Amino acid sequence: MDAAFRTLLFAYGLALSCALQAEEVLRVLAWPGYADADLVAAFAQRHRVKVEVSLVDSDDALWQRMGAGQGRDFDVFAVNTAELQRYIDAGIAAPLEYARLPGTQRQLPAFRDPAAIPGLSRAGAVYGVPYTYAAMGLIYDRKRVPVAPDSIAVLWDARYRGQVLAFDGSSHNFSLAALRLGLPPFRVRERDWSVLVQTLVALRRNVLGFYTRPEEVVELFRTNSVAIVFANYGDQQVAALR
Numbered sequence: 001m002d003a004a005f006r007t008l009l010f011a012y013g014l015a016l017s018c019a020l021q022a023e024e025v026l027r028v029l030a031w032p033g034y035a036d037a038d039l040v041a042a043f044a045q046r047h048r049v050k051v052e053v054s055l056v057d058s059d060d061a062l063w064q065r066m067g068a069g070q071g072r073d074f075d076v077f078a079v080n081t082a083e084l085q086r087y088i089d090a091g092i093a094a095p096l097e098y099a100r101l102p103g104t105q106r107q108l109p110a111f112r113d114p115a116a117i118p119g120l121s122r123a124g125a126v127y128g129v130p131y132t133y134a135a136m137g138l139i140y141d142r143k144r145v146p147v148a149p150d151s152i153a154v155l156w157d158a159r160y161r162g163q164v165l166a167f168d169g170s171s172h173n174f175s176l177a178a179l180r181l182g183l184p185p186f187r188v189r190e191r192d193w194s195v196l197v198q199t200l201v202a203l204r205r206n207v208l209g210f211y212t213r214p215e216e217v218v219e220l221f222r223t224n225s226v227a228i229v230f231a232n233y234g235d236q237q238v239a240a241l242r
Contacts, residue, residue: 025050029065029077032057032213033236034131057212058169059083066092078131081119082186083171088122095125104129134234136172139217139241144227152179154228156199161206163227165220168210172232173200214240 026049028035035053044051054074056062063086066077071092079087087093098104098114105112111130114120120128138149144163145154155164155176166173175185177199183192208224211217214233218240220226231237 025052026076027074028053029062029074030055031078032215033233034078058167059171060169061212079128081117081128082175084119084128085122088127093127095122095127096129098126101129134236136234137231139229139231139237141221141227144225149228152176152230155230156180156203156206158206160227162208163225164203164206164208165217165226165229166203166207166210167230167232168212169232172230173203176230177203217241 028040028051030053032055035051035055040051040053043049054065056065059080062077062079062083065071066074066087067090071077084093107130111117114126114128114130117130120126120130138152138154140149140154145160154160155166174188174196177196178185178188178192180199181192181195183189183196188196208226209220211220214237217229217231217237221229221241229237
């Protein structure tokens, strides 16, 4: 399945390498699991800075919080690289000076060359620091799904009508529909909109419900007959269900 890099933009690398002035506030917009309280507390103590964290649970919510001039309310925000280009186009994301971010050289080797990560750069300028990655896949109940699924097409399987949990995010679902049809998942062509909408309507017939937060899946799994989950939060959700 797809993998998405969550990227912390603007001040993140600078904050890692430079102690901030006392009483200064770092305003972060992130996803669940990306800025847990213990991590934030350790960072705040180390750099003598107050950290204000706001959370979003979908790309749609992130765009609403950052768009229409609201982006000025945050110093740092987390976004996957498939979405980053729209923030660059809108003038919301600012390029970084990697030479001033020595902490990037302590990252995983796969993260150290931003030019090698699709979607992170534009015209030679780098717009984000890779923070983490997660596999987006399928979680299934082995009692209800006897053979391990090997394709997202299983989300549309009529045998699991009313037993599928999907993520409540428009861009993710259009990407899934495109993958189902063998179409480009991140750049929807105008001529494909109609067939993608029809494909999503068909998926809706199978869906028991849509979730946004990872903990919602655990509760829905416990209290309903769930066969398959599209795991937007990947390993994080697997660990929670275990």
